[in-house]
Amino acid sequence: MNPRKKPPCVAGLALALLIAAQWPATALAADTSPAAQLQHWSTQAGSPGNAQRGQTFFNTRHGAEWSCASCHGTPPTAQGKHANTGKSISPLAPAFNPKAFTDTAKVDKWFRRNCNDVLSRECSAGEKADVLAYLNSLK
Structure with a gap:
């Protein structure tokens, strides 16, 4: 090994630290907002979400055992509880949970998982926009 050449792991770590030092702290904490998520899915649907x-x-139960409200509550402004496991779920409405819908990867993951549980399929862009419009309207 060339003594002047840094091992790949050290070079990669140095690059990561350099990027992190220049990245705004708020970008690391959240990459989106509930309003941005609503706008995204409304654009994908071709029409604004309807609360x-x-x-x-x-x-509504859509032919399956559960509705969204089965775990998130009605209205989803307080802590919910998973209908099957009993696991505690943070409030879903953004006005009652500042972290709700602030991480795109988590939003995509949970829409995919929960829509499959409720509908036995993925939600359409319009369905996601409508649910987000409803959740964003709760104060």
Whole structure:
């Protein structure tokens, strides 16, 4: 090994530290917002999310055992509880949980997982926009 050449792990760590030092702290804490998520899914759907449709969707069982409200509560402004495992769930409405819908990867993961549980399929962009419009309307 060339003594002047740093091992790849050290060079990679140095690069990561350099990037992190220049990255704003807020970008590391959250990469999105509930409003940005609503805008994204409304754009994908081709129409704005509708809070009334979102509330109906959220509280309805769609042929499966659960609705969104089964675990997140009605309204989803307080701590929920998973219907099967009993695991505690933070409030879903952004006004009651500042971390709600601030991490795109988590939003995508939980929409995919929960829509599959409730609908036995992924939610459409319109359904996601409607639910987000409902959740963002709760104060």
